[in-house]
């Protein structure tokens with residue numbers, strides 16, 4: 001039986017891709033981003049199991065809400081860790097005429113991931129920092145990994161939205177944001193480059209888990225700063 005380990009499901013999400021979407025948050029992530037707002041998804045053995053048929057039953061019940069733009073988004077955690085399951089899920093969604101979206105850090109690439117890209121309509125790719133040192137210090141992989149992933153998205157012709165959480169004192173300089181904007185411009189398949197504010201709503205999750213919140217000392221990012229920095233990005237309007 002095809003099944004996955006998942007953390008939660010949001011039946012009518014509006015923040016993870018275009019339109020109204022069914023969002024499946026998978027369990028397990030090899031990274032340790034300092035601002036991670038889903039620390040409960042880290043352990044690949046945590047969460048609960050659900051079968052492909054059970055997920056599809058729920059997706060189909062939501063289908064009438066999706067409209068022209070909506071569909072399914074698989075997020076996490078890191079969905080690439082369960083790429084085979086996500087591939088089967090996206091194939092089933094395509095059979096039902098449902099748009100598929102993958103929300104990923106792009107931290108790994110292998111034959112299973114390659115097959116997944118073939119059935120992915122849209123990718124939300126986090127380019128979390130703009131230099132290798134920050135990636136290694138605050139994220140836990142080299143910047144080369146998501147950059148390679150972006151190349152593979154281009155090779156497969158997958159429409160892509162790049163996203164970056166802005167943290168004051170780390171990646172909020174004009175120089176850094178400009179670099180992010182130029183990266184987006186260099187790829188025709190990138191349709192949007194979006195800056196997101198760092199928020200601390202997740203603090204209580206860390207307390208519950210008994211884990212320190214790595215970015216506790218950084219201030220939240222206000223929406224005015226995001227608006228100002230977005231001026232340095234050409235592709236800043238949702239298509």
Ligand code: SF4
Nearest residue numbers: 029031033036077105
């Ligand atoms: S990739 Fe996502 S789930 Fe994984 S640590 Fe980073 S923010 Fe958290």
